Amino acid sequence: MARLTQISDADASPAAAELFGAIKGKVGMVPNLYRVVANQPAALVALLQFGDQLGKGNFDAKTREAIALAVAGANKCDYCASAHTTISTAMLKVDAVEAAGHLRAKSADARLQAILDLSVAIVEKRGFASDADVAAARAAGLSEGDIVEVVANVVVNIFTNYINHVAQTDIDFPVVKVDAA
Secondary structure (H helix, E strand, O other), rough: OOOOOOOOOOOOOOOHHHHHHHHHHOOOOOOHHHHHOOOOOHHHHHHHHHHHHOOOOOOHHHHHHHHHHHHHHOOOOHHHHHHHHHHHHHHOEEEEHHHHHHHHOOOHHHHHHHHHHHHHHHOOOOOOOOOOHHHHHHHHHOOOOHHHHHHHHHHHHHHHHHHHHHHHHOOOOOOOOHHHO
């Protein structure tokens, strides 16, 4: 049972109801994460806009989802592990074994591995990535813009991981447990 209210359609404020309509139009449902964040519609707007803007960056959806999975794994967020595994496999057609690897910050692709390594370093070191972490990212071909984009993707996923930890959000996707990955 969630510790914070997952706002229903019936109980949504006008601002939240409008946002729910937009979310339903995009993904066909309103995930419980968004229902929790809707307790403060300004935070939901910020979360949605952050994600929309990152969609205009250099990283494709599969890369952004791989980062989301690696961050969920590092932060032990079962809700995000479940949601991003579903998005990766069902919507983006990422192989289930590959998606499970991303949850453990593993990829057979060298560039993506460098992105995941940097993502996990940022999480584990609370933003204090070392010179070696940044040098490894550069050696793998990441530009300074790519490094900034990694940080931005990590940050938005830390927000969702943490809100799920605080709220104990009910998982409304096929359940993926971080510890089982």
